[in-house]
Amino acid sequence: QVQLVESGGGLVQVGGSLRLSCAASGRAISSYAMAWFRQAPGKEREFVATISRSTDSPYYAGSVKGRFTISRDNAKNAVHLQMNSLKPEDTAVYYCAANSRTLLLITTRDADYWGQGTQVTVSS
Numbered sequence: 001q002v003q004l005v006e007s008g009g010g011l012v013q014v015g016g017s018l019r020l021s022c023a024a025s026g027r028a029i030s031s032y033a034m035a036w037f038r039q040a041p042g043k044e045r046e047f048v049a050t051i052s053r054s055t056d057s058p059y060y061a062g063s064v065k066g067r068f069t070i071s072r073d074n075a076k077n078a079v080h081l082q083m084n085s086l087k088p089e090d091t092a093v094y095y096c097a098a099n100s101r102t103l104l105l106i107t108t109r110d111a112d113y114w115g116q117g118t119q120v121t122v123s124s
């Protein structure tokens with residue numbers, strides 16, 4: 001079992017930055033594909049970014065590419081999401097997820113573990 005706890009969400013103005021963290025416990029996540037998803041009110045949960053297991057290669061949704069950066073800290077058993085140039089449409093609850101079976105984690109159905117989420121609100 002892997003437990004995931006997100007932190008770092010909050011209220012930020014348009015153009016601002018936030019850094020989300022996902023602390024894992026139970027197992028080392030170095031061999032897991034890790035990802036961030038988000039869910040806005042009234043919308044389905046959507047993929048944001050993933051970092052592959054083994055190679056730590058990142059992959060992003062088109063809507064955040066160039067603004068968000070996902071990274072892994074194996075020493076702290078954590079994953080981070082640096083979010084820059086935030087827009088109102090980035091407002092959502094952000095979830096951390098993990099998968100030990102696939103190289104990347106891009107779809108919600110492939111996630112084995114989820115965190116409880118952290119709220120990000122971008123105000124204009």
